[in-house]
Structures are given as structure tokens and as C-alpha cells.
Amino acid sequence: MEGFAGRRMIVPVDHSDVLLLARAQFGLNIAFHILFPTFTIGLAWILVYFRLRAARTGDAAWLAIYSLWTKVFAITFVMGVVTGITMSFQFGTNWPGYMQKVGNIAGPLLAFEVLFAFFLEATFLGVMLYGMNRVPAWMHIAATLLVAIGTTLSAFWILALNSWMQTPAGHILDGGKIIAGDWWQVIFNPSFPYRLTHMLLASALTASFVVVGLSAWRLLRAGEDASARKTLRTGLVLAAVLAPLQIFVGDLHGLNTLEHQPAKIAAIEAIWKTGKGVPLVLFAIPDDENRRNDFSIEIPRGASLVLRHDANAEVKGIDAFAPDVAPVAPVFFAFRVMVGMGVLMLVAAWAGVWATRKAALPRRWMLWAFSGLTFAGWIATLAGWLVTEIGRQPWLVTGILKTADAAGAASGAQLGASLTGYVITYAVMLIAYMVVLTHLAGKGAHA
Numbered sequence: 183m184e185g186f187a188g189r190r191m192i193v194p195v196d197h198s199d200v201l202l203l204a205r206a207q208f209g210l211n212i213a214f215h216i217l218f219p220t221f222t223i224g225l226a227w228i229l230v231y232f233r234l235r236a237a238r239t240g241d242a243a244w245l246a247i248y249s250l251w252t253k254v255f256a257i258t259f260v261m262g263v264v265t266g267i268t269m270s271f272q273f274g275t276n277w278p279g280y281m282q283k284v285g286n287i288a289g290p291l292l293a294f295e296v297l298f299a300f301f302l303e304a305t306f307l308g309v310m311l312y313g314m315n316r317v318p319a320w321m322h323i324a325a326t327l328l329v330a331i332g333t334t335l336s337a338f339w340i341l342a343l344n345s346w347m348q349t350p351a352g353h354i355l356d357g358g359k360i361i362a363g364d365w366w367q368v369i370f371n372p373s374f375p376y377r378l379t380h381m382l383l384a385s386a387l388t389a390s391f392v393v394v395g396l397s398a399w400r401l402l403r404a405g406e407d408a409s410a411r412k413t414l415r416t417g418l419v420l421a422a423v424l425a426p427l428q429i430f431v432g433d434l435h436g437l438n439t440l441e442h443q444p445a446k447i448a449a450i451e452a453i454w455k456t457g458k459g460v461p462l463v464l465f466a467i468p469d470d471e472n473r474r475n476d477f478s479i480e481i482p483r484g485a486s487l488v489l490r491h492d493a494n495a496e497v498k499g500i501d502a503f504a505p506d507v508a509p510v511a512p513v514f515f516a517f518r519v520m521v522g523m524g525v526l527m528l529v530a531a532w533a534g535v536w537a538t539r540k541a542a543l544p545r546r547w548m549l550w551a552f553s554g555l556t557f558a559g560w561i562a563t564l565a566g567w568l569v570t571e572i573g574r575q576p577w578l579v580t581g582i583l584k585t586a587d588a589a590g591a592a593s594g595a596q597l598g599a600s601l602t603g604y605v606i607t608y609a610v611m612l613i614a615y616m617v618v619l620t621h622l623a624g625k626g627a628h629a
Contacts, residue, residue, distance in 0.1 A: 203597035204276045204589050207604060209571070211269040213564055214608045218262030220563050223337055223382065224389025225255050226330035229310075231416070233326045237319055243409050249314075251393070251413075253622060256311055259303070261615060265608075276597075277578075279588030284579055286361045287353060287368060288343055295339035303332035334382065341381055345374035347579045348570070349442045360582060372442050376435040377570075383428040384566065386420065387527060388559025393417035394534065395556025396623035398549040403624060405543055414552070415538050421531035429524060440489055443580065445503040446573035449513040451485050453499040460485040460497040465518070468510040473500065508575040512568060520565035527558050 229251055236244035270292075273281055281288065309317060309325035317325075352367025353360050362368050394417035400410040440447045447453075452468045452475050453460055462484025466475035483493040490497065500507050534552065537544040544552070578585040 200592075200594045200597065201586055201589055203594055203601060204592065205585065207597055207601045208269075208272050208276055210601065210604055210608065211265065211272060213567065214612070215262065215265035215269050216563065216567060217560050218258050218265065219333070219336065219340075220381075220385050220388050220559065221392060222255060222258050222262060222389075223333040223385035224387070225251065225258070225392070226326075226333045227386065228389055228393060228416070228420070229255060230323075230326050230330050233323050237323060243412065247409050247413055250409075250622065252311060254392075254396075254619060256307065257615065257618060259307065261611070274590075275592060276590050277588045278590045280578060280583065282359070283583045283588065284353075284360045286359060287346065290362075291339055291343040291346075291369075295336055299332050299336035299339060302335065303329050306332070337381055337385070338378060341378045342369045342371075342374055344570075345377045346371045348377070348574055349373040350579055350582055353582075360579075373435075373438055376431070376438045379431050380428070380435050380566075383424055383431060384559065384563050387424050387428060388563060390417040390421040390424065390531075391527060391555055391559050392557065392619075394421065394531075394552050395554075396619065398544075398552035399556070399620060399623045401543065402546065402549050402553065411538075411541065411543065414534075414544075415541075418531055418534035418538060421527060422535045425524065425528035425531055429528070432524070437489075443574065444498050445500075445507055446513070446569075447489065448498060448500050448503065449508045449510045449573055450517045450569060451489075451497075452510055452514045453485060453497055454501065454510075455499040456496065456502045457499065458486065458496045459483045459494050460499075462488060463514075466514070468514050470510050506576055508573050513573045516565045516568035516572070520562050520569065523558055523562035523565065527555070527562070530555055530558075 229248060232244060232248040232251060235241070236248055306325040306328040309322065310329055313322055313325060346368055349372040351371040352362060352364040352369075354363035355361075393413050397410045397414035397417060400407055401414065404410070436447070451460075452463045452466055454473045454475070459482075461480035461482050463475060464479045464481065466478035466480075468475055486495045486497055487493045489495075500510065530551065534544065534548070537548055574580055576584050576586065578588050
């Protein structure tokens, strides 16, 4: 009998685990990165409002408010830049197949974001931060406005690319690579208008609640602070207006997704089998392995009514798209977290507007509640991002490129080590960022 001496043991590699680590690492990077642009896009336009109020009224308090929140914007902007650079490297390290297959479309759109948006923001941010006493007032206002336009343009180009990955259009196949046949169709693909509007509203809501939360934090320490009262009221009114509008746009986005990505809707609603008069699942524990819902709470015919506006209409289930289907459980729960946070933000904003009428100061328990909701927009945004990105799996670019086909050759050990490093680094950065923000808010705006 042959012995084991000199025999080399071969350990099989589980490529599914390597793929999962690659996805987790990129997911962590983009999830951490998205926090900061989501905030700055909305905050930039709030700064425009603060600066215009200061110019129109001549009130030094508004100028002090503007100065304080400009510091918050600058810190957040830097965090977004740093994490964005780290994320972009992973296109080459983790997903080389992505650029090889669709780089002729993704590359120009990413370049447009840098050329037409980032450079605009970065250039006039300097004027906005340091030019208040060095340039005429109209120029300083113009710089603030251009920074806000730059943040919105950045969202435009990034959402154009991401939406194209969700609902590709305007492309042609050329020698195994995807190129643009019609750039207009590539950019304004079927889901782009809905996703862009939804994201811009999410950014404004996120910024409004950060303003509300940090203002409430200041008022807990100094209830007589008139500047904090102004910003608290501003954030609450803005959120009260935008929250119902976001719900409306979200419904339109959902109907668009039903038309162009019905498999994602099936996962969102945990619909396993195609049928008519499909119930709306309010809560359940989806079982992906056995394709069923446990402990389900349902509204009879509700899904057909909501999705098709006909209680007896047919709705496609997971079975219609197998085997190319997303994991249902994470998409199902993430969607409900997003909706739940949206409803909570709506209730809080409306209650806050009522409580602050006639310049009244809310009770301390309400101020604590507002402080606790400071980053509610981040939670809703991350939940929505999980729905969007996990919901299109196993596709990286729907119908064109699968996620597994774009993965690189990095080993599980390499990915695991770097993922651990990212987790530690980002945790420290996030804690430091929140400490700085609460410190600035605690000091308040001083004219």
C-alpha cells in the first residue's frame, strides 16, 4: 500500500466563497462611500439657501449658520473623495472582467463624472470655504451655487451608469465587447429618470435630517440658541415637504422596475410562484432553500392590486425567472427597512413642523428623538442600495454580464485580509467623523 509520505494534499477551492468575499469587499467600500455623497448632494443646496438668506436679510446669524454647515460639508466632501478613490481601484483588483466587457461604456461615464462634476465641485469649494471676505458677495453666492450644481451633476453621471447596468439600452456588441450605439439611449435608459429623482430626493432627506438631528443636539445643550432653532425648523419643513414626494416617486420607480426588472420585484415582494390575485406579503421569513414564506402576514390580492392596479391580475414569481434569481431574504427585508424608515421620517418631520410652529421649542424628549434620527437617511439609503444591487443578481449588467464572470483572480486569503483591513479602517473613520460632527454641532453657530 502506498504511504502518504511525499504526497501533496490538494485542498479544493470554493470559488463561491471567493466570489462572496469579493462582493462583500466591494459592497463594504461602496456602502461606506455612498454615505457621504448622499449627504453632500442635499447639503449643498441647503447651503445655497443659507447663503441667500444671509445675503437677503443681512442677518449675521444666517452667515454664522452658513459658515458652520460649510465646515460640515467640507469634512463630508473629503470623506467622499477618499473612499471614492479606494473604491475605484477595485474595478481592476476585484472586477477586471467588468471593464473588459463594458469598459467602453462605463469608462466614459465615469470620466464625465470627474470632468464635469468633481472638478467643478473641487474648484469652487475653495472659493466657498475661503473666499467669503476675499471676493464679492455675488461671486461667493455663485461659488456656492456651482458647488451644489457640481454635486448634482456627479449624481447624474453615476446614476446614468448604474441605471444602465440595471436596464441596459443603446448598446451594441462589437467583437465580444459592448460599445455605445446611441449615447442618448445609454444615458437616458428606461430606469434612469426614476432612479435619479429618487436618489436626489433621498439625498435631500438625508441632509435635512442631519441638519435637524445636529440642531436638536445643540438645543439639548443650549435651548436658547436662536441659530439652532432656525436650522431645526428649516430641516423639518424641508423633510415634511420631501418625504411624501419621495413616497410618490418611489411608487413610480417600483412600477418602472416591475416593467423592466420583474425578477427584482418578485424578490422584493417574496412572490415565489406566478399567479393571479397574488397576496401582498407584509412580513414573513423567506426561505430561499425551500422557496416559501414562513410566518407570513399577508393582504389577500394585495400584490396584484398594488403592482398591476387589478386585484385579479397575474404577477410573475421567482419560478418564472429561475435559475437566474436573486436571494429573496436580504432583498425582502432591506426593502421593508427602507420603507419603514421613510414612514418614520415622514411622521417625525410632520410632528416636528407642528411642534416648532410659532418659533416654539420642542420638548426635550422630541429633541432626543430628532437627535436619534440624525442619520435616518443613511439607513434608508443603504437599505435601498441593497435592494437595488442584490435584487439584480446574479447579473452585474442585466442580461449582458454576470457577476461571477467579472470577478478577478484574487484569492480568498487576500480578499479576507484586505476586507478585515477595510472594516477596521472604515469603522475608525466613521467614528471619528461622527465625533467631529457632534463636536461642531455642540459648539453651535456663532455670529
